[in-house]
Amino acid sequence: MKQVTLNIEGMTCSACSNGLEKYLNKQDGVEATVNLVMGTVLIKYDENKTNEKQIEKYIEEAGFKSLGEKDKRENRKLALVNIIIFSIIAILLMINSYGHFIPIIDMEMYPKNYVILLLIISLASLIWGLDIIKNGIKNLKNLMPNMDSLIGLGVIVNFSYSLYNAILILQGNGEISKIYFESVLMIILFVKIGRFIDKKNKERAVEAIKNLVTMTPQKATIKKDSQEIEVTLNEVKKGDIVICKPGEKVAVDGEIVKGSCHVDESFITGESKPVKKVVGSNCLAGSINYDGYIEYVAQNIGKDSSISQIANLVVEATNSKSPIAKMADKISGYFVPLIFLVSLISFLLNLLIFQNLTQSIEAMVTVLVVACPCALGIAVPLCMVVSIGKLCKEKIVVKDSEVIEALNKIDTVVFDKTGTLTKGKLEIADKKIKDEKEGLKILQSLEKNSNHPIAKSICEKMGDIYTVTNFEEVSGKGVKGIINNELFFAGNRKYIDEFKLKNSYSHLEEEYSLKKESIVYLWNEKEILGIIGLRDEIKDGVKEVIDYLYKINKKVVMLSGDNQNTANMIAKELNIKEVYSDVTPLGKVNLIKELNTMDNVVMIGDGINDSPALKTARIGISVANGTDISNDSADIIMLSQDMRKLKTLFDIGRKTEVIIKQNLFWTLFYNILMIPLASNLFPIKLNPMLASLAMVISSLTVVLNSLRLKK
Amino acid sequence: MQELKINVEQMECSGCEKRIINALKLLDEVKEVHTNLETKEVEIIFKKEEDEQIKEKILEKIDDLF
Numbered sequence: 001m002k003q004v005t006l007n008i009e010g011m012t013c014s015a016c017s018n019g020l021e022k023y024l025n026k027q028d029g030v031e032a033t034v035n036l037v038m039g040t041v042l043i044k045y046d047e048n049k050t051n052e053k054q055i056e057k058y059i060e061e062a063g064f065k066s067l068g069e070k071d072k073r074e075n076r077k078l079a080l081v082n083i084i085i086f087s088i089i090a091i092l093l094m095i096n097s098y099g100h101f102i103p104i105i106d107m108e109m110y111p112k113n114y115v116i117l118l119l120i121i122s123l124a125s126l127i128w129g130l131d132i133i134k135n136g137i138k139n140l141k142n143l144m145p146n147m148d149s150l151i152g153l154g155v156i157v158n159f160s161y162s163l164y165n166a167i168l169i170l171q172g173n174g175e176i177s178k179i180y181f182e183s184v185l186m187i188i189l190f191v192k193i194g195r196f197i198d199k200k201n202k203e204r205a206v207e208a209i210k211n212l213v214t215m216t217p218q219k220a221t222i223k224k225d226s227q228e229i230e231v232t233l234n235e236v237k238k239g240d241i242v243i244c245k246p247g248e249k250v251a252v253d254g255e256i257v258k259g260s261c262h263v264d265e266s267f268i269t270g271e272s273k274p275v276k277k278v279v280g281s282n283c284l285a286g287s288i289n290y291d292g293y294i295e296y297v298a299q300n301i302g303k304d305s306s307i308s309q310i311a312n313l314v315v316e317a318t319n320s321k322s323p324i325a326k327m328a329d330k331i332s333g334y335f336v337p338l339i340f341l342v343s344l345i346s347f348l349l350n351l352l353i354f355q356n357l358t359q360s361i362e363a364m365v366t367v368l369v370v371a372c373p374c375a376l377g378i379a380v381p382l383c384m385v386v387s388i389g390k391l392c393k394e395k396i397v398v399k400d401s402e403v404i405e406a407l408n409k410i411d412t413v414v415f416d417k418t419g420t421l422t423k424g425k426l427e428i429a430d431k432k433i434k435d436e437k438e439g440l441k442i443l444q445s446l447e448k449n450s451n452h453p454i455a456k457s458i459c460e461k462m463g464d465i466y467t468v469t470n471f472e473e474v475s476g477k478g479v480k481g482i483i484n485n486e487l488f489f490a491g492n493r494k495y496i497d498e499f500k501l502k503n504s505y506s507h508l509e510e511e512y513s514l515k516k517e518s519i520v521y522l523w524n525e526k527e528i529l530g531i532i533g534l535r536d537e538i539k540d541g542v543k544e545v546i547d548y549l550y551k552i553n554k555k556v557v558m559l560s561g562d563n564q565n566t567a568n569m570i571a572k573e574l575n576i577k578e579v580y581s582d583v584t585p586l587g588k589v590n591l592i593k594e595l596n597t598m599d600n601v602v603m604i605g606d607g608i609n610d611s612p613a614l615k616t617a618r619i620g621i622s623v624a625n626g627t628d629i630s631n632d633s634a635d636i637i638m639l640s641q642d643m644r645k646l647k648t649l650f651d652i653g654r655k656t657e658v659i660i661k662q663n664l665f666w667t668l669f670y671n672i673l674m675i676p677l678a679s680n681l682f683p684i685k686l687n688p689m690l691a692s693l694a695m696v697i698s699s700l701t702v703v704l705n706s707l708r709l710k711k
Numbered sequence: 712m713q714e715l716k717i718n719v720e721q722m723e724c725s726g727c728e729k730r731i732i733n734a735l736k737l738l739d740e741v742k743e744v745h746t747n748l749e750t751k752e753v754e755i756i757f758k759k760e761e762d763e764q765i766k767e768k769i770l771e772k773i774d775d776l777f
Contacts, residue, residue, distance in 0.1 A: 010733075012726030019730065019777045026775070061737060063730030063776055319724065 007067040012319035023062040037311045118181035129188035154368035183688040190692035194699040198378045205389040215286040220251035240298045253300035261292025270395040270640040309629040322402040325380040343367040346679040363680035370678040370691035375698040379663035383706040387656040395639040407653035416605030417560035426457035426534035433530025476584035496521045505531040513565030541644040588613040607632035715755045721777040
């Protein structure tokens with residue numbers, strides 16, 4: 001079996017990467033694993049059944065292109081080397097024609113030699129720029145001209161005209177002033193420089209995001225038959241017992257089966273406070289084990305690990321096109337044919353007015369080059385990539401760039417209470433139960449079967465429990481089950497009211513809820529057995545965020561499945577005026593529907609339990625979910641517990657929109673301003689060289705402006 | 712028929728569009744391929760008149776991709 005890692009061009013989303021993997025694995029003798037984030041595929045193949053050439057063909061059949069084993073960085077280096085070589089040639093030429101003190105070949109003395117030299121140089125430039133010209137002509141033939149068509153046509157016209165005059169000169173008849181070979185070089189050079197800058201910056205932003213994945217260690221130690229074996233990360237299988245010693249990094253996502261320790265999960269959550277992990281806790285690939293020896297069973301390996309899933313989401317986001325990006329593309333689409341027309345008009349007008357063919361051609365080429373909307377092409381995408389990267393750094397994962405745009409049209413922010421505004425770590429603060437020990441045991445036995453935050457907190461410190469049969473969770477109300485042949489119930493006031501039992505605990509209920517506690521009753525078919533009050537703490541920074549939201553004129557709403565008193569007390573503390581309590585999961589969905597009439601609502605809650613409501617809102621945000629990424633249906637996943645990140649999110653959203661608008665305005669204004677100057681019909685004149693320089697400046701401005709987002 | 716219009720529900724992103732175009736163009740009978748991401752429609756233009764069998768071939772090829 002041989003192994004090779006190939007770079008793949010064309011993978012932008014997980015549908016693409018899964019498709020490629022599936023297709024390759026179908027082929028005889030081929031085993032493939034695709035890495036969307038790195039843009040590579042790891043191929044293990046049987047050299048008796050297939051070879052690398054055949055594999056490259058399979059990749060083509062799947063619709064992609066193999067870039068070979070060469071690293072993307074090497075391709076970039078090559079591009080840079082070419083740019084430097086041609087820049088040096090360009091500089092020498094400029095010195096030669098304008099600085100008469102360092103003549104390399106004297107134009108006057110040896111015009112023929114000079115012409116031949118220029119011809120060779122411009123041919124070399126054409127070969128260097130062949131990809132642009134070919135692409136441009138192809139699109140022009142298909143009647144779908146693009147920017148490359150403008151450049152391609154400009155360069156070809158220039159070259160042809162110069163060639164014609166060059167031949168005349170070689171025959172002894174021509175004028176050296178009609179030679180524009182340098183322009184061919186300059187145009188291609190500046191376009192290449194412009195595109196290099198664009199690509200480099202986009203790649204840099206994506207690299208930073210990819211660095212997240214390289215946080216996982218390359219090797220791991222697994223336990224096999226009481227022996228410790230060191231293996232590579234790829235060799236760890238689901239179900240293996242992995243060992244992690246103090247100071248080491250957790251290799252794969254897993255559940256701890258032995259030992260305990262504190263870990264640093266800041267690379268995901270941004271919080272440097274160590275998190276305690278014990279038997280039964282989940283540990284994340286890439287987290288640092290500070291101080292204990294643990295053994296854990298591998299669960300999500302490789303690209304199923306949380307950190308890989310997050311990196312995948314972010315890479316997909318950088319490849320997504322938001323409405324503004326699509327609009328910019330559309331404008332570009334109309335712009336290009338228009339430019340052809342304008343350049344033709346310039347040509348004709350020049351011919352009519354000045355009756356000079358050379359000037360007319362120069363004007364036409366200058367218009368073609370200067371109006372090229374290259375900067376427009378990167379104005380939005382680069383901005384979005386930088387924005388997504390910045391959000392990623394703040395531990396905010398955005399799944400699609402259109403969400404960043406939509407954020408600016410939000411006017412209502414709906415918060416779920418438990419787990420979002422509050423820490424979700426309820427503690428039993430007060431209780432009154434007949435036969436407390438027994439009552440608690442029954443309660444915990446029931447709640448053990450539920451995933452609700454209240455249930456989890458009740459079972460926090462648990463001793464032995466009873467076996468429960470016929471367990472049932474009643475959504476929005478509570479739980480019930482049979483213990484020792486008796487039917488027991490636990491739940492909220494809404495639930496217990498259905499049973500019409502004599503309630504001698506209502507004064508306690510009132511007392512507890514005034515203390516902002518969540519109420520849980522325990523009862524059987526005959527009587528109420530007790531009541532407990534669970535207290536939840538409001539998260540840090542929440543009040544700050546709500547004040548900020550009011551400041552930027554957003555409406556703030558709180559939803560809760562909890563009782564009215566508790567909800568109101570918390571709302572009062574946070575200054576939230578619109579509160580809905582005792583809301584069922586379906587009720588949450590309906591409420592959001594009512595509020596979201598103009599696609600103006602963002603809901604913040606639990607990515608898995610609040611899924612339907614989150615999906616109903618225009619934008620759904622889930623909080624502090626670093627573990628179950630694949631089931632998280634939110635549009636934005638906040639990995640940190642710090643609610644202040646919400647402010648950061650809105651802030652960045654706003655800044656992104658501002659900078660995008662600046663970019664678009666600038667590029668369009670610039671292009672439109674330059675066209676009359678390029679047409680040679682106005683006092684200020686341009687030539688093709690200055691035009692291509694202007695293009696680079698325009699691109700550079702967009703790039704620099706977009707990078708401002710990083711601050 | 713000389714052209715064929717089909718719906719490809721799995722076509723989600725522009726990367727998928729390019730893939731479909733690249734892969735279908737490898738077939739000898741195919742002259743041009745046009746895709747519309749919003750309507751999920753793929754239009755294939757053949758070099759000459761083809762019979763119903765070509766549809767099977769195309770659908771199979773697209774199935775392979777996802």
